[in-house]
Amino acid sequence: MNRSDKFEKIRNIADAICAKEVNPEQINNLDNLLRGDPDAQQFYYDYIEMHIHMKAEVGPSMEVVRRRLQVDEVIFRPSTHNTENPQIATPTTTLNQITHHSASRRGVPIKWLIISILLTAAIAAVFALGFLHNEKQAGVAELFTEDALRIEGQGKIESNRIYPGIYSAIKPVTMMLTSGEELTLAKNTFIKLYNSAEIEIIRGHLSVKQATGKNLIFNTPSFTLHSGGEEISIDLTKQQAKVISSGTAHIQPKRWRPNxxxxxxxxxxxxxxxxxxxxxxxxxxxxxxxxxxxxxxxxxxxxxxxxxxxxxxxxxxxxxxxxxxxxxxxxxxxxxxxxxxxxxxxxxxxxxxxxxxxxxxxxxxxxxxxxxxxxxxxxxxxxxxxxxxxxxxxxxxxxxxxxxxxxxxxxxxxxxxxxxxxxxxxxxxxxxxxxxxxxxxxxxxxxxxxxxxxxxxxxxxxxxxxxxxxxxxxxxxxxxxxxxxxxxxxxxxxxxxxxxxxxxxxxxxxxxxxxxxxNVNLADGSLPLNINIPIPENEVVYIDSQTGLINRTEPIAQ
Amino acid sequence: MTTNAITKKNTTTPAALSDAFIALFEADRKRIYTYIYAFVMDTDEADEIFQETSVVLWRDFEKFEENTNFSKWANGIVFNRILSYRRKIKKHALCLSDDVTLELAAKVSQTDSTDSRIEALQICKGELTPTLQQLYTEFYINNATATEVAKMTERSVFAIRKSVQKLRKKLFDCIDRKQREMQL
The missing domain is CATH 2.60.120.200 (Jelly Rolls)
Structure with a gap:
């Protein structure tokens, strides 16, 4: 005899539980039927377990997310020791917590929402302060080609000095970064200058000559490139990005991890x-x-x-x-x-x-x-x-x-x-x-x-x-x-x-x-979030636009 | 119960600790929910206990010993949450008596067939008739209510409920059969 027939009464009550229609009398009956009978208890549990596993979704609408926050907080307060030098405290906190997003009747705790908003605002404020602070410095590059750059976003060009901001090249442009490298932009190149070491290329063609050995970081929509202090050329004018490096450059693709x-x-x-x-x-x-x-x-x-x-x-x-x-x-x-x-x-x-x-x-x-x-x-x-x-x-x-x-x-x-x-x-x-x-x-x-x-x-x-x-x-x-x-x-x-x-x-x-x-260390039981892929030296390297991974290479002569 | 004994790996960093927890918790999510639901028999209450329990499990995860069974460790905490919930809701009418609750918990702690039963369930789903497969999809995947399915199929709600019971019985018998075959 099948267990479902042997324990038919329990099954009927379990069906009522699954249908959310169970009544106190049925629970009392279930109590009596399960009491002192391990087989009946096993049947009841197996039946409920099957019902739960049949459902596509169980439990509250909730996902487990690891949120790691690196927070810089800037506090201005009167100093009791030196009133002429207001103390600026910049504690750094690393929070590591599991956040539960729930749509149940208890909902997301409001305090976390408020804390999240405050933290986001604090981070934004730090970025904004950093940006303003940089503006007061001597700029990030010196422009060699006059009237060639158009300010597209926040930015400033003053006495041929270029400050952090978003620019497009209305004709070929050459500039020297404060660290000494010569940066050339082709016409219609669109960039975001963060500082003299980090540049985002939105479209166009950029090259670095007279490399000084200082690592420059170039962000593109599908990969981040580290120049390794060598001369580099990045061409985003075609569907596949084209990179040429004279040395130890590497890329960090945006998409490389297997599922x-x-x-x-x-x-x-x-x-x-x-x-x-x-x-x-x-x-x-x-x-x-x-x-x-x-x-x-x-x-x-x-x-x-x-x-x-x-x-x-x-x-x-x-x-x-x-x-x-x-x-x-x-x-x-x-x-x-x-x-x-x-x-x-x-x-x-x-x-x-x-x-x-x-x-x-x-x-x-x-x-x-x-x-x-x-x-x-x-x-x-x-x-x-x-x-x-x-x-x-x-x-x-x-x-x-x-x-x-x-x-x-x-x-x-x-x-x-x-x-x-x-x-x-x-x-x-x-x-x-x-x-x-x-x-x-x-x-x-x-x-x-x-x-x-x-x-x-x-x-x-x-x-x-x-x-x-x-x-x-x-x-x-x-x-x-x-x-x-x-x-x-x-x-x-x-x-x-x-x-x-x-x-x-x-x-x-x-x-x-x-x-x-x-080629990574798996000692901690998982793949890292980023990997570095070396760019072959003195070759034309084509990069897949979807993933940021290297698709193929060919000799420069071609 | 699953024999989930994935180690906490190198959990010396907060990131590694939370990664290990997420992996173990997600793998055990439905089993933990089943455990709660079997005792409280009510979706809303099970949801609430599940939510609270997940927070407690994370909070106490540092106490979880490496190379031990996560499911067993979690069951201890979950069961305590169930007991404390029962104490809190004193007017709670729909629940098993204390002694049967303890008996059932003891029985469940010896259960070790969850994985093979889930695997068998996947196979048995493929053996359903097209009508029952359709019912399964509507009821369990699309989360339709008996009333909604009744409207869709122009049958009575009573008939749909009976069909769902038949569906569960068929699958349960099939899983038992597959289990017996595997033991041969």
Missing amino acids: HYWPFESDSDRVADYAGNAFGILSTGVTKVNGLVGNNAFLFNNSANARINVGSGGGTVPATGSFSVIDGVTIEALIVPHFKGQESVTVDNYVPEQDQIFRKDQTDKHHRMLLSLKNARPNSHIWPNNKIKGNTIAFGMYLIGHGYHTLLLPLDGKQGRPSLKQLKDGKAHHVVASYDVSTGLKAIFVDGKMQASYQYPKGTKMISGGSGMANIGNSPNRKDDREAYAGIIDEVAFYDFALPPYMIKQHYEAAMKGKNYF
């Missing part, structure tokens, strides 16, 4: 996500082995239990949750595959071998997204070439207007493609699947090289996310071993944008040197 990153370095009983909150649950077919990068990786034994379940990412319906993406997607992993590429054909069924590296599912399966090793046979989902047979790397996802499509990379060793034998040489291989909505390019990379691609119309959107589970090493919709992975997987990352080819190569090269993709 999820499982480097498998945690010692906890969960598989820690170093970038998001998709902590994985290990099944019994997975064992810890020496890392391909770092200390640990996981060996998957090709069984039904060879899987790490990393959850749904909080998705409820398609296009929700952290596996739902808008601008594109990248799935990245290091693998040592044991995939055999076997075909097993039964009388009435053809069963190709498929080893899932990563698969996010939907209950209707159409919105699934996967990266796998697959023995392929012609199939209407395969696109563009649905005649491909044999062992492949497969990248499947759902595109609006096209439906579910799988791009295949044949592992045939032809035309520079790797063979399955090469992929199974026992060494770590870097596999990446990416799709960029803005360009419509879908691609598979192996060991830093793009080996398969298909161009969809630019702007073709995709649908992912939703309530289905995501698994590393298996299909979440299968309880058998038909899509179970055999071999080692390490360093799995999931991004909500397409990693540019240059960065994929960088990640591959870092991994081959035994470093994580980002």
Whole structure:
């Protein structure tokens, strides 16, 4: 007998609780039914637990946010010791608190609202005071080209001295910063001068010559560049920013973090996500082995239990949750595959071998997204070439207007493609699947090289996310071993944008040197908020406008 | 109960401490809410206790010992909040007696099947008939009331409530079945 039938009376009361219609008499009955009966208590709890987990949202409308405030407060007060020198106290406070935003009847405590407003006002006042203070100084640069700059915002030009403010170049302009560097702006360049060391480029082309060794900071809409004290050229006139550096410059991109990153370095009983909150649950077919990068990786034994379940990412319906993406997607992993590429054909069924590296599912399966090793046979989902047979790397996802499509990379060793034998040489291989909505390019990379691609119309959107589970090493919709992975997987990352080819190569090269993709210290269990990416010296460096990551480079002569 | 024993990691800095807390709390959010709801049986009260409890959990998080089970640690605090709430609302009529409350808390503290049951729930959702899937979406995802669903489907409110009960029973039986299969 089912438990739901055995405890029918409890179920009826639990249903009334779920429907918010329970009455005192029913509670008394429940009390009697639960008293001294552990099985009944377990049933009641399991039933309520299921009801809560079925709901897309539970609890008060509340999010947990870490708000870190760095506050400079300026206080003017009469000094009891020296009345001629009013004391200016500038204590610095670092507040670290969890703030709960609630829409419940208790609401947000008013005092926090007031404190927030006061703190914001204090910060604004400090900035304003700083700005005014700078104005009193000798300016930030000396103008060499007369009548070439127009003041667009707060700013001042006096006796060819330029003060902090917003300016546009009405013709090519040369100026010397107070620290000695020569700054040239092309016509129509729009900048915000903060001081002699920090400049925001809103559009146009800027270059620095006669570098003095002092680091200059250039903010752009998609990245921040540190000159490293060397000569630099930044061109924002085209869709992709173009940077040329003569030395040790680096950029901090605005968007580089994956949504999820499982480097498998945690010692906890969960598989820690170093970038998001998709902590994985290990099944019994997975064992810890020496890392391909770092200390640990996981060996998957090709069984039904060879899987790490990393959850749904909080998705409820398609296009929700952290596996739902808008601008594109990248799935990245290091693998040592044991995939055999076997075909097993039964009388009435053809069963190709498929080893899932990563698969996010939907209950209707159409919105699934996967990266796998697959023995392929012609199939209407395969696109563009649905005649491909044999062992492949497969990248499947759902595109609006096209439906579910799988791009295949044949592992045939032809035309520079790797063979399955090469992929199974026992060494770590870097596999990446990416799709960029803005360009419509879908691609598979192996060991830093793009080996398969298909161009969809630019702007073709995709649908992912939703309530289905995501698994590393298996299909979440299968309880058998038909899509179970055999071999080692390490360093799995999931991004909500397409990693540019240059960065994929960088990640591959870092991994081959035994470093994580980002070459950062993971000791504190999470990725940092910012990373520094060195700009290759004396090359034309093209920067992706969406992310601020390096897209490609070429020799200056071109 | 989940076996959530993610360590506090390097929590020597305030940022690392709050990061660790957010990760653990968010992962355990629904379980904590279930725990409260099972005892108070009322959404508004559960919301209020949940809100208060989350603040207390953060306040006391420095006392949480690394490499121990967050869920178990949180349960202790949550249960104390429930008891104190019951004491505060003396006229509170809709609640279990003290001894059954203690028995239930003891039973729940031994429960270790939440993760596998949630996983099974996801699979079972995929096995629902289209009609029940639609009902699930409206009722649990879109948060529609029985009255609203009744209007949409031109059925009576009573019929919708019965269907929702049937939906829960079907899913519950399916989860139990999947659990048994996994134990084989």
